[in-house]
Amino acid sequence: MRTSVVRRPVVIVGLVVVAVVAVAGLYWFQPWKLWVDETVREELPAAAPASPDAPGASADTTPPAASAPEVLATGRFISHEHDTTGSVKIVRLADGSRTLRIEGLDTSSGPDLRVWLTDAPVKEGKDGWHVFDDGQYVSLGKLKGNKGDQNYALPADADLNRLTSVTIWCDRFDVSFGAAELGKAAA
Numbered sequence: 001m002r003t004s005v006v007r008r009p010v011v012i013v014g015l016v017v018v019a020v021v022a023v024a025g026l027y028w029f030q031p032w033k034l035w036v037d038e039t040v041r042e043e044l045p046a047a048a049p050a051s052p053d054a055p056g057a058s059a060d061t062t063p064p065a066a067s068a069p070e071v072l073a074t075g076r077f078i079s080h081e082h083d084t085t086g087s088v089k090i091v092r093l094a095d096g097s098r099t100l101r102i103e104g105l106d107t108s109s110g111p112d113l114r115v116w117l118t119d120a121p122v123k124e125g126k127d128g129w130h131v132f133d134d135g136q137y138v139s140l141g142k143l144k145g146n147k148g149d150q151n152y153a154l155p156a157d158a159d160l161n162r163l164t165s166v167t168i169w170c171d172r173f174d175v176s177f178g179a180a181e182l183g184k185a186a187a
Helices: 002-029 031-035
Strands: 039-041 070-079 085-092 098-106 113-118 137-142 147-153 165-170 175-181
Touching (some): 070 165, 098 113, 098 165, 137 147
Parallel strands (some): 039 147
Antiparallel strands (some): 070 085, 070 175, 085 098, 098 147
């Protein structure tokens, strides 16, 4: 009889430990995200023309014509940890602000995905999976969706001569899902 009394608390403690490990594992890996897609369809932002009341604006009543965004750099995603396709471009808007535009993105969803502008070279295969946090990078924020078209404002001080690649970075596991090398746009 003494054996069953001792075994009961051991079994209960064992079940509690298994439950805690299972919940922690589910939280950490978030496996359901492999089957959940989030599609984003953002238009390229348009910079507002200067208002006639702004300092230095002319008294002319005709609104100034909006200039087309200028493409500064372009690139195509290659796959790393997960299959990733799509293109990226950096555009300067009429107001001088710059935006990273991702178009036609198709990648896996995952926990804690970020969009980074980095100074790391884009390498094919496993050699390129972990290089993006080795040097300089600017986090542009959480990935808005694993599919579609989306925009990320660039900080004014982001040096595009040094930051020459983009990665979809899984901050939880320190791995690139996919990356694109930025090349100067053809004039």
